[in-house]
Amino acid sequence: MLDRDALLRDLNPPQREAVTAGDGPLLVLAGAGSGKTRVIAHRIAWLLGVRGVDPRHVLAVTFTNKAAGEMARRVADLLLPAGVRAPLIATFHAACVRILRQHIKHIGYPPHFTIYDEDDRLALVKEGMRELDLADRTWTPASLVHRISAAKNQMLTVEEVERAARGPREEKIAALFRRYQERLAAAAAVDFDDLLLLTVRLFDEAPAVLAWYRGLWTHVLVDEYQDTNRAQYRIIRQLTGEHRNVCVVGDPDQSVYRWRGADIRNILDFETDFPGTCVIRLEQNYRSTRRILAIAAAVIAHNLARKDKTLWTENAEGEPAAVYRAWDEHEEANFVAQTVLAARAAGRPWDEIAVFYRTNAQSRVLEDALRRGGIPYVIVGSVRFYERREIRDALAWLRLIVNPADDVAFRRAVQAPGRGIGRATLVRLDEVATREGRGLLSLAAAPPADVTGKPGRALEDFAALVATLAARREGTTLPAFIDEVLNASGYREDLKQERSAEAEARLENLEELIAAAEDHARTEGGATLEGFLDGIALVSDVDEWKDDARGITLMTLHSAKGLEFPLVFLTGLEEGVFPHARSMGSVDDVEEERRLCYVGITRAKERLWMSYALHRRIHGYGLGEPSRFLLEMPEEHLTLLGAAGRADAREAAPVAAPAATGDDDLPLKVGARVRHGRWGEGLVVGVERSGDDVLVTVRFASVGRKQLSLQYAQLEEL
DNA sequence: GAATAAATTGTTTTT
DNA sequence: CAATTTATTC
Numbered sequence: 236m237l238d239r240d241a242l243l244r245d246l247n248p249p250q251r252e253a254v255t256a257g258d259g260p261l262l263v264l265a266g267a268g269s270g271k272t273r274v275i276a277h278r279i280a281w282l283l284g285v286r287g288v289d290p291r292h293v294l295a296v297t298f299t300n301k302a303a304g305e306m307a308r309r310v311a312d313l314l315l316p317a318g319v320r321a322p323l324i325a326t327f328h329a330a331c332v333r334i335l336r337q338h339i340k341h342i343g344y345p346p347h348f349t350i351y352d353e354d355d356r357l358a359l360v361k362e363g364m365r366e367l368d369l370a371d372r373t374w375t376p377a378s379l380v381h382r383i384s385a386a387k388n389q390m391l392t393v394e395e396v397e398r399a400a401r402g403p404r405e406e407k408i409a410a411l412f413r414r415y416q417e418r419l420a421a422a423a424a425v426d427f428d429d430l431l432l433l434t435v436r437l438f439d440e441a442p443a444v445l446a447w448y449r450g451l452w453t454h455v456l457v458d459e460y461q462d463t464n465r466a467q468y469r470i471i472r473q474l475t476g477e478h479r480n481v482c483v484v485g486d487p488d489q490s491v492y493r494w495r496g497a498d499i500r501n502i503l504d505f506e507t508d509f510p511g512t513c514v515i516r517l518e519q520n521y522r523s524t525r526r527i528l529a530i531a532a533a534v535i536a537h538n539l540a541r542k543d544k545t546l547w548t549e550n551a552e553g554e555p556a557a558v559y560r561a562w563d564e565h566e567e568a569n570f571v572a573q574t575v576l577a578a579r580a581a582g583r584p585w586d587e588i589a590v591f592y593r594t595n596a597q598s599r600v601l602e603d604a605l606r607r608g609g610i611p612y613v614i615v616g617s618v619r620f621y622e623r624r625e626i627r628d629a630l631a632w633l634r635l636i637v638n639p640a641d642d643v644a645f646r647r648a649v650q651a652p653g654r655g656i657g658r659a660t661l662v663r664l665d666e667v668a669t670r671e672g673r674g675l676l677s678l679a680a681a682p683p684a685d686v687t688g689k690p691g692r693a694l695e696d697f698a699a700l701v702a703t704l705a706a707r708r709e710g711t712t713l714p715a716f717i718d719e720v721l722n723a724s725g726y727r728e729d730l731k732q733e734r735s736a737e738a739e740a741r742l743e744n745l746e747e748l749i750a751a752a753e754d755h756a757r758t759e760g761g762a763t764l765e766g767f768l769d770g771i772a773l774v775s776d777v778d779e780w781k782d783d784a785r786g787i788t789l790m791t792l793h794s795a796k797g798l799e800f801p802l803v804f805l806t807g808l809e810e811g812v813f814p815h816a817r818s819m820g821s822v823d824d825v826e827e828e829r830r831l832c833y834v835g836i837t838r839a840k841e842r843l844w845m846s847y848a849l850h851r852r853i854h855g856y857g858l859g860e861p862s863r864f865l866l867e868m869p870e871e872h873l874t875l876l877g878a879a880g881r882a883d884a885r886e887a888a889p890v891a892a893p894a895a896t897g898d899d900d901l902p903l904k905v906g907a908r909v910r911h912g913r914w915g916e917g918l919v920v921g922v923e924r925s926g927d928d929v930l931v932t933v934r935f936a937s938v939g940r941k942q943l944s945l946q947y948a949q950l951e952e953l
Numbered sequence: 954g955a956a957t958a959a960a961t962t963g964t965t966t967t968t
Numbered sequence: 969c970a971a972t973t974t975a976t977t978c
Contacts (some may be wrong), residue, residue: 299968328968353967375963427968495967594965657954690954773968793966815965831966 237284237317242277246270251344252493253515258454261482262502266546267531267837268522268799271484275456276306278482279322280313281453293322294452294474298459300774302797304652306458324469327467328427328773331368331434335425335450341441342433347765349424349638350772354622356426358643364802365413366669374408383412387428388464388496390435420670428496431466438473444475453478459797460485460505464496472508479509487542488535491793491831493823503542504604513812514564520546522799522840524553526872530843531836532868538826556843558865559876563850564807568604570846570876571804574786575610578802578842585611588787589800591835593813597806597834598789611786615794621771625730626748628720632720637765640674640845649679649697652729660690676701691936701723713762714752721745747802792835804830808847832864 243251250270253263265271279295282288307324313322325333336346351359360376360383386396393416397409419426425433438445445488455475457463460483462469475481483505490499506512521529524811528548561567575588589614590601598614605612621630624865631647638644649656654853667683668675680698690881704720711719722729727745730738756762756768788800790815814828836843849860 326968375965430968491966492968494965597962653955654955659954791966817965827966 237280239245239281239285241287241697242313244281246277247519249515249517249519250274250277251874253517254281254604256482256515257515258478258480260505260512262481262509263482263484263510263517264514264544265484265486265517265835266520266544267486267489268520269517269546270519271458271486271517272302272306272309272797273516275458275482275484276309278696278815279306279310279456283319284317284379285320286440288454290320292451292453292464293456294454295322295324295456296327296330296458298326298462298797300329302326302458303329307586310920316407321500323564325772327463328430329769331430331470331775334434335430335437336769337386339433339440340443342437344425345423346406346454347423347638348645349422349634349641350430350769351419351422351424351426352772353380353427353641355424355643358646359415359418360411362665363411363418363547366408367414367501379411382408383415384426384428384512385496386412387432388466390465390469392859395696400660401778408465409728411474418642422642423638424643425921428466431464431470435466435473448694449477450475454480458485459489461487461490461499462492462497463501464492465501466496466502470497479508479511481601488538488544488830489796489834490774491796491827491834498947513586516544516545518544519549520550520673520837521548523548524550524841526553526555527836527839527841527843530556530868530872531833534829534864534867536573537867538829539742540826542824553841555872555874556868557874557876558846559846560843560861561846561848562728564600565604567806567846567848567915568600571601571806571844572604572608572610573603574804574844576608581611583802587785587801588804589795590787590804590806591792592806592840593792593796593815593831594807595791597812601789601806605787605789613786613788615788615790621774622776623741623744625726625744628726629717629745629748630768631723632701632704632724632726633717633764633768634703634707635676636720637768639676639701639705642668642675645675645679649675649694650699650725652725654697654725655693656690660686660694664694690915702813708764713756713764713767714749716764717749731810762806774872792831794893796834797837799840800836801833805835805845808845808850808865809851810862812851812859813862813864829864832862891923 243254246254247270248275253261253274257324262655263274265274275295279293282293283290295303295306297306300440303324303326307321310321310324323330332350335344335348339348341344341408357380360380364374364376364379390401393409393413396412399407400409421431422810435542438448453469457471462485471481471483483501483502486497487502490502493499506514523531525548528546532546535933536543559567559570567672571590578588579585588927591596592601602612602614621627626645627650631644634641634644635648646661663677663686664675667673668678676698679694680702682694686694695784700723704723708716709721727742728744730745752767753763755767792805811819813832814825818824845865847865
């Protein structure tokens with residue numbers, strides 16, 4: 236047994252309550268920096284070490300593998316003295332893979348299914364577009380992938396999408412969706428969305444399997460609940476609907492994955508979904524200074540669709556945040572580099588510093604400046620290891636060996652290295668494959684009549700080689716096998732022949748892949764090729780980031796969620812960049828961007844620098860107006876650096892900002908009738924100036940009195 | 954069929 | 969503007 240007092244000693248009262256709450260649904264609304272991870276870890280330790288729950292009966296779900304690893308480490312630290320084993324802590328996707336690998340046969344899939352990632356998906360959609368003559372200018376492949384994914388995230392079946400299709404455009408999309416699913420099935424492959432959907436289906440259609448898991452996991456904990464989607468919600472319900480021992484932790488203000496299907500209603504409606512829920516709020520922040528928190532609060536307060544919540548802290552007031560207006564992105568990057576060097580000179584280690592940006596593309600200029608300044612850095616994301624060409628080529632071979640039906644892998648492997656099989660041959664092969672409903676590899680073993688001569692023989696040789704390798708798999712270790720595949724395929728030799736620096740780097744990366752397999756074999760004990768490939772399919776950017784990095788960290792705001800740094804830079808705070816141009820169309824989109832901004836600000840413990848550029852080269856548009864988020868921050872907590880005066884900022888912003896002089900030119904008068912996109916028509920009952928903004932009080936027929944900030948609310952005068 | 958040159962075209966965020 | 973797709977040449 237664990238010492239319960241020791242476990243609770245360093246927790247504040249609400250944290251303690253969350254850790255010790257008994258069975259039944261538990262919702263922990265945990266503000267940024269309120270010790271959320273700590274609470275989950277301690278609760279798990281409480282369940283196992285004090286309440287005596289068997290570790291096998293607990294499932295904890297996190298958002299990234301890194302978070303899972305971190306959680307496992309903390310739980311192990313707490314439980315080690317009591318000699319208790321840690322429970323299963325995994326991402327939703329990883330847990331689903333585990334379940335599906337074991338039971339997917341109940342819904343008619345083979346257990347050795349392949350997981351298709353974003354690239355494979357794109358390849359599939361492109362093939363489908365060609366097939367269905369969708370290759371005109373109307374859609375981009377990426378947008379169609381997105382639409383298919385959106386449909387799946389809403390848990391719509393192909394039939395439902397077909398039925399709901401109105402007009403030729405939607406019918407074409409539905410047809411593509413059908414083709415996409417058919418191709419997936421033919422390749423014995425599933426995509427990311429399927430991992431969740433098929434688990435739901437499995438539980439629906441195989442009640443015995445569900446019953447088994449219900450009995451197995453009697454206690455379920457879910458982190459980052461605000462970012463769960465419909466399917467994940469269903470899985471939680473399926474697993475816990477009966478015993479209702481479900482503890483979810485999250486913060487609606489940090490929900491930033493709506494575009495990926497996350498449904499904020501999951502957390503907002505949790506209390507009604509699980510009647511009798513015990514709700515605990517963690518509102519004391521242990522991370523940031525008071526000023527940083529005040530800035531974050533002011534920004535997030537501009538979201539209308541939001542339950543009000545106030546974070547407080549006992550931390551020091553801290554320094555004001557700095558805002559830097561740069562002439563262009565290069566000057567912005569130099570500013571970051573110079574400030575980083577100054578911090579370093581003041582004794583701050585590199586790993587206390589992080590630079591965030593909205594899009595990966597922004598990292599380039601920053602990298603250049605850092606390199607010039609001799610500043611070591613680590614980038615999370617951008618070109619991921621497992622997305623490099625040579626790695627994907629090698630993985631294609633491995634995937635094909637595991638799953639001979641994997642056509643996407645076939646296309647890749649058969650041309651890596653080139654072996655005289657080109658487009659024409661593949662088109663012919665594909666025609667027959669589609670007609671006869673067969674896989675490309677099985678056709679290659681006995682090529683159709685119209686593929687003769689050299690290409691025909693090359694296909695046969697290729698198929699034979701894959702078969703030989705597949706047979707050799709059992710006899711050797713995983714790393715040795717990968718090594719053998721690289722040699723037997725001729726891929727390594729091909730690169731060696733090139734004798735360029737680039738080829739040299741690629742060869743090194745292949746060695747790194749083998750090293751990764753060695754790692755995997757070591758940590759997982761009896762490592763299988765399948766397990767290795769699963770792991771790779773599910774790694775995220777942040778997973779690869781090591782926090783003992785000997786450099787400053789560069790990453791997107793999305794990757795930054797869940798992390799914290801003493802010194803933080805938020806760059807590219809311009810309209811069109813952040814909020815992103817593609818997210819400025821609707822109020823909901825902008826509110827999600829604002830939450831992302833909130834996430835960024837609240838990563839900072841001590842110091843925060845924010846910057847924007849007046850000129851930025853993003854193909855075409857890009858005259859930098861300062862981000863609306865900057866204008867939402869309280870001036871008293873900001874220091875303006877360089878020539879970047881607040882007045883200048885405002886001048887550069889042709890936002891419908893009310894003129895600063897005179898009281899008569901208020902844009903609305905009491906008694907005016909207005910329309911709001913969300914609440915409909917209303918009557919203006921009050922108008923007052925508040926700092927730089929104008930607050931309008933409106934009486935709506937639908938929801939009564941509301942005070943709106945004119946600058947951000949979409950009000951139309953009638 | 955493959956290598957090279959020219960044209961085009963797309964760009965958020967990611968498990 | 970860089971990366972990918974398509975046209976051209978060998």
